[in-house]
Amino acid sequence: MxxxxxxxxxxxxxxxxxxxxxxxxxxxxxxxxxxxxxxxxxxxxxxxxxxxxxxxxxxxxxxxxxxxxxxxxxxxxxxxxAKQIRDEISSEVSRMKEAIRVVPGLAVILVGDRKDSATYVRNKKKACESVGINSLEVHLPEDSKEEDVLEFISGFNDDPSVHGILVQLPLPSHMNEQSILNAVTIEKDVDGFHPLNIGRLAMRGREPLFVxxxxxxxxxxxxxxxxxxxxxxxxxxxxxxxxxxxxxxxxxxxxxxxxxxxxxxxxxxxxxxxxxxxxxxxxxxxxxxxxxxxxxxxxxxxxxxxxxxxxxxxxxxxxxxxxxxxxxxxxxxxxxxxxxxxxxTIAMLLSNTLTSAKRAHNFQ
Amino acid sequence: MxxxxxxxxxxxxxxxxxxxxxxxxxxxxxxxxxxxxxxxxxxxxxxxxxxxxxxxxxxxxxxxxxxxxxxxxxxxxxxxxAKQIRDEISSEVSRMKEAIRVVPGLAVILVGDRKDSATYVRNKKKACESVGINSLEVHLPEDSKEEDVLEFISGFNDDPSVHGILVQLPLPSHMNEQSILNAVTIEKDVDGFHPLNIGRLAMRGREPLFVxxxxxxxxxxxxxxxxxxxxxxxxxxxxxxxxxxxxxxxxxxxxxxxxxxxxxxxxxxxxxxxxxxxxxxxxxxxxxxxxxxxxxxxxxxxxxxxxxxxxxxxxxxxxxxxxxxxxxxxxxxxxxxxxxxxxxTIAMLLSNTLTSAKRAHNFQ
Incomplete structure (x- = not known):
C-alpha cells in the first residue's frame, strides 16, 4: 500500500x-x-x-x-x-456498500457560532462527501445547555448508522468539555481522545480502538x-x-x-x-x-x-x-x-470512521 | 511530610x-x-x-x-x-476508624500454588496487618475456571468493605489475564494497571484514580x-x-x-x-x-x-x-x-488502598 x-x-x-x-x-x-x-x-x-x-x-x-x-x-x-488515502477510503466505502449495504456515518456536533469551528466542520463534511461517508451535522446555539449536547451524543451512541461522533472544540465556556467528551461511547470515539484509548495506546500488548x-x-x-x-x-x-x-x-x-x-x-x-x-x-x-x-x-x-x-x-x-x-x-x-x-488529519478522521464501521459490521 | x-x-x-x-x-x-x-x-x-x-x-x-x-x-x-510511610498510613487508618468507623480493606486473589506468588501474597497480608488495613485472601486451585475468578472479583467489586482488589500475577496459562484484570472495577484497581488509569496518567489535566x-x-x-x-x-x-x-x-x-x-x-x-x-x-x-x-x-x-x-x-x-x-x-x-x-512497592499498595477507602467514604 x-x-x-x-x-x-x-x-x-x-x-x-x-x-x-x-x-x-x-x-x-x-x-x-x-x-x-x-x-x-x-x-x-x-x-x-x-x-x-x-x-x-x-x-x-x-x-x-x-x-x-x-x-x-x-x-x-x-x-x-492525503489524496491517495482518501482515494483508498473511497474504494473501501464502495466495496463495503456493495457487499453489505452499509455506508459509514460520521456525526459532528457544533455548538455556537465560531467561524473557525464552522469552517472546520464544513471541511469535514466536504471530506466525508468526497469519499462517500455519510455525514450528519448538529448545530446548536451558543447558549445551549450541556444536557442538550449530551442528549444528542446519547442519540448518536445508540444510532447504528453512526460510526463516529465528533464534538467540535472548543465548546462554550459554560460547558464541561471533559464530561461531554467522556459521554461519547468508546466504540465511536473516532477522535481517539478517550482516556481508555490513550491508555491502550500507552500499554504494550493492548490495542486502542482509535488513534x-x-x-x-x-x-x-x-x-x-x-x-x-x-x-x-x-x-x-x-x-x-x-x-x-x-x-x-x-x-x-x-x-x-x-x-x-x-x-x-x-x-x-x-x-x-x-x-x-x-x-x-x-x-x-x-x-x-x-x-x-x-x-x-x-x-x-x-x-x-x-x-x-x-x-x-x-x-x-x-x-x-x-x-x-x-x-x-x-x-x-x-x-x-x-x-x-x-x-x-482529516484523512485519518475518515480512516477512523471507516475502521469503526468495518468493526461494527465485522467487515474485513 | x-x-x-x-x-x-x-x-x-x-x-x-x-x-x-x-x-x-x-x-x-x-x-x-x-x-x-x-x-x-x-x-x-x-x-x-x-x-x-x-x-x-x-x-x-x-x-x-x-x-x-x-x-x-x-x-x-x-x-x-517505606517504614515511615507505613507509620503515616497506620495513623491515618486509626484516625479514619475513630472518625467514621471504617477500616480500609484489601482483597487479594491467588490462583495456583506458585511459591513466589504465595510469598508475595503473605507479605502483602502482613503489611496490611501492620498498618491496620483489613486483608481478605482468596486462594483458588490451579485448575480453577476463569469464571470462578471472575465471580470472586464481581463479589469484591460489590462489597463495600473492600476498597482494593489485587489479582496476584501470573495467572495459570489457561486464563485470560487481560479480561480478568479488566473485570476489577476502576474504583478498586489499587494496582493502577487499568488502561483507563494509565490513559488518565498520560493526559494533562486528567487525574488517575490510582498510580x-x-x-x-x-x-x-x-x-x-x-x-x-x-x-x-x-x-x-x-x-x-x-x-x-x-x-x-x-x-x-x-x-x-x-x-x-x-x-x-x-x-x-x-x-x-x-x-x-x-x-x-x-x-x-x-x-x-x-x-x-x-x-x-x-x-x-x-x-x-x-x-x-x-x-x-x-x-x-x-x-x-x-x-x-x-x-x-x-x-x-x-x-x-x-x-x-x-x-x-508494598507501602504504595497500602497507600492506594487507604486513598481508595477515603475516596469511597469522602473522608479527608
Whole structure:
C-alpha cells in the first residue's frame, strides 16, 4: 500500500532512504548558493535547477517551497498522500456498500457560532462527501445547555448508522468539555481522545480502538515514505494530549527511542539535535531553527502558525514550528506548512470512521 | 511530610541537594582509594572513614553497601522511607476508624500454588496487618475456571468493605489475564494497571484514580529526599506496563524531560549518560555500568536480579540493574538492592488502598 512520493532537489547521499518518484505537475527553482553541511547536493549544478515540490494549481504548492531557496531536504507531500488515502477510503466505502449495504456515518456536533469551528466542520463534511461517508451535522446555539449536547451524543451512541461522533472544540465556556467528551461511547470515539484509548495506546500488548488523527497522520507519512522508525532517536517537541503525547506513544510502539521536549525543558536545542526524527507540535512559529537539526534528520512539522506577511492579500501567511528554509538545508526530508501534516488529519478522521464501521459490521 | 533521610559518605559539593540526616544505627567503612570524577569526596580523609547506610540488624543493610567500597553516592534508604510511610498510613487508618468507623480493606486473589506468588501474597497480608488495613485472601486451585475468578472479583467489586482488589500475577496459562484484570472495577484497581488509569496518567489535566505502585514508589523516594524533578533530564530504562512506562508518564507530569531507553535503543549508554535522574527497570543484572552515568546523577534502581554467589548460604545474592559499586563512584545518590525501591512497592499498595477507602467514604 505504501508508495514513495518524495519531491526532491537532488539525488542525494541520503536518498537511499527515499526512493525518488518525481511528480511532473509542479516546478520550483532551486538556487545552489553553497554546499550544505552534508553532501546531499553534490549532484546539483551551480545554477538554477528545476525540481518538483507539489501540485500545480496556484493555490496548492506549499508557499515555503514555492520560492527559490537553497533547499536540500526532500518535501514530504502530505497533500498528495492525503489524496491517495482518501482515494483508498473511497474504494473501501464502495466495496463495503456493495457487499453489505452499509455506508459509514460520521456525526459532528457544533455548538455556537465560531467561524473557525464552522469552517472546520464544513471541511469535514466536504471530506466525508468526497469519499462517500455519510455525514450528519448538529448545530446548536451558543447558549445551549450541556444536557442538550449530551442528549444528542446519547442519540448518536445508540444510532447504528453512526460510526463516529465528533464534538467540535472548543465548546462554550459554560460547558464541561471533559464530561461531554467522556459521554461519547468508546466504540465511536473516532477522535481517539478517550482516556481508555490513550491508555491502550500507552500499554504494550493492548490495542486502542482509535488513534488520534493528527499523530496518526504523522506516522502514516513516515510509513508511506518508507522512513524507518525502529531503533531511531525521535524527539517530540510538545506534549499536548492531542498531538505530542500520543505521537510519542505511537513512535514508541514502533520501537523508536523517544524524548519529549516541552516548555520546561532546559536545553531543547541540544536534545532536538540528537533526533533522527523530529515531530514539532508546539504552536510557535519557526521555533526550531536549522542549528537544532542533526544533518539528515526527518522533520514532521505539525505547527500551523499565522505570521504577518505584507505581501499576502490576507496580510498573513502560515508557517510551521520549524524554520522551513533553514531546516531544508540540514534535514533529509521535511513536511511543508501548509500541505504537510494538515491534510492528513482529516484523512485519518475518515480512516477512523471507516475502521469503526468495518468493526461494527465485522467487515474485513 | 517529606523528610530527608540520606545516608552519606561525605559532605560533598553535591550535598546541597541532599540535606544530611545521619542515622546512627549502622556503620559502613569507606575506603578512599582515589578521587572520584566529581569532587564530592574532597573532605574524605585518605583512610577508612565511617558513615551510615542503613538499618543495623544483620539482615537489613543492603549487601552491596555492607562491604568496604570506594563509595561516594548517598544511599536512598527505601526501607527507612517505606517504614515511615507505613507509620503515616497506620495513623491515618486509626484516625479514619475513630472518625467514621471504617477500616480500609484489601482483597487479594491467588490462583495456583506458585511459591513466589504465595510469598508475595503473605507479605502483602502482613503489611496490611501492620498498618491496620483489613486483608481478605482468596486462594483458588490451579485448575480453577476463569469464571470462578471472575465471580470472586464481581463479589469484591460489590462489597463495600473492600476498597482494593489485587489479582496476584501470573495467572495459570489457561486464563485470560487481560479480561480478568479488566473485570476489577476502576474504583478498586489499587494496582493502577487499568488502561483507563494509565490513559488518565498520560493526559494533562486528567487525574488517575490510582498510580501503579512501583513507579509511584520511585517518585515518592525522589520527593522524600527533596530531589528536584522539574526541568531535569530523566532517562527511564525499560518500557514495561508496570514500571518503565508509567514511571516515564509520572516524571513527565512533574515536568521532567524524559527519554525512554529499551531493547531496541541503539546507544543506551550514550542516552543514559545525559540523565540527571535514571530509573532502571529492565531486569538485567548490573547492566548499567559506571560509564553510563553522568557525574552527580540520581539513580533509582528497580531491578532485583538473583546472581550466583558462592559466599551466600543461599548460593545467590540479589543485585539491581545498575552496577552498584561502579555507580556509587559517579552518582550523587542511589537506591540499594535490596532495600531501595522494593519496600516502597508494598507501602504504595497500602497507600492506594487507604486513598481508595477515603475516596469511597469522602473522608479527608
Amino acid at each position: 505504501a508508495s514513495m512520493v518524495f519531491s526532491e532537489c537532488s539525488t542525494s547521499t541520503t536518498s537511499r532512504f527515499f526512493p525518488m518518484s518525481l511528480r511532473k505537475d509542479a516546478v520550483v527553482l532551486l538556487r545552489r548558493l553553497s554546499l550544505p553541511r552534508h553532501s546531499c547536493a553534490s549532484k546539483v549544478p551551480l545554477s538554477f535547477r528545476a525540481f518538483t515540490v507539489g501540485a500545480s494549481t496556484p493555490t496548492s504548492p506549499p508557499p515555503s517551497a514555492s520560492v527559490a531557496i537553497e533547499a536540500c531536504a526532500k518535501v514530504i507531500d502530505g497533500k498528495y498522500v 488520534p488523527c493528527t499523530p496518526k497522520g504523522c506516522i502514516e507519512l513516515l510509513h508511506r515514505y518508507g522512513i524507518g522508525i525502529k531503533g531511531k532517536r525521535a524527539v517530540i517537541i510538545g506534549r499536548s494530549n492531542i498531538v505530542g503525547m500520543p505521537a510519542a506513544l505511537l513512535l514508541q510502539r514502533e520501537d523508536a527511542t523517544i524524548s519529549i521536549v516541552h516548555s520546561r525543558t532546559q536545553n531543547p536545542e541540544e536534545i532536538t539535535r540528537e533526533a533522527d526524527i523530529i515531530i514539532a507540535a508546539v504552536g510557535q512559529a519557526n521555533m526550531v531553527r536549522g542549528t537544532w537539526i542533526k544533518p539528515g534528520a526527518v522533520i514532521i512539522d505539525v505547527g500551523i502558525n499565522p505570521v504577518e506577511d505584507s505581501k499576502s492579500s490576507r496580510g498573513y501567511k502560515l508557517v510551521g514550528d520549524v524554520h522551513y528554509e533553514e531546516a531544508c538545508k540540514v534535514a533529509s526530508a521535511i513536511t511543508p506548512v501548509p500541505g504537510g501534516v494538515g491534510p492528513m | 517529606a523528610s530527608m533521610v540520606f545516608s552519606e559518605c561525605s559532605t560533598s559539593t553535591t550535598s546541597r541537594f541532599f540535606p544530611m540526616s545521619l542515622r546512627k544505627d549502622a556503620v559502613v567503612l569507606l575506603r578512599r582509594l582515589s578521587l572520584p570524577r566529581h569532587s564530592c569526596a574532597s573532605k574524605v580523609p585518605l583512610s577508612f572513614r565511617a558513615f551510615t547506610v542503613g538499618a543495623s540488624t544483620p539482615t537489613s543493610p543492603p549487601p552491596s553497601a555492607s562491604v568496604a567500597i570506594e563509595a561516594c553516592a548517598k544511599v536512598i534508604d527505601g526501607k527507612y522511607v 501503579p505502585c512501583t513507579p509511584k514508589g520511585c517518585i515518592e523516594l525522589l520527593h522524600r529526599y527533596g530531589i528536584g524533578i522539574k526541568g531535569k533530564r530523566a532517562v527511564i530504562i525499560g518500557r514495561s506496563n508496570i514500571v518503565g512506562m508509567p514511571a516515564a508518564l509520572l516524571l513527565q507530569r512533574e515536568d521532567a524531560t524524559i527519554s525512554i531507553v529499551h531493547s531496541r535503543t541503539q546507544n543506551p549508554e550514550e542516552i543514559t549518560r545525559e540523565a540527571d535522574i535514571i530509573i532502571a527497570a529492565v531486569g538485567q543484572a548490573n547492566m548499567v555500568r559506571g560509564t553510563w552515568i553522568k557525574p552527580g546523577a540520581v539513580i533509582i534502581d528497580v531491578g532485583i536480579n538473583p546472581v550466583e554467589d558462592s559466599k551466600s548460604s543461599r548460593g545467590y545474592k540479589l543485585v539491581g540493574d545498575v552496577h552498584y559499586e561502579e555507580a556509587c563512584k559517579v552518582a550523587s545518590a542511589i537506591t540499594p538492592v535490596p532495600g531501595g525501591v522494593g519496600p516502597m
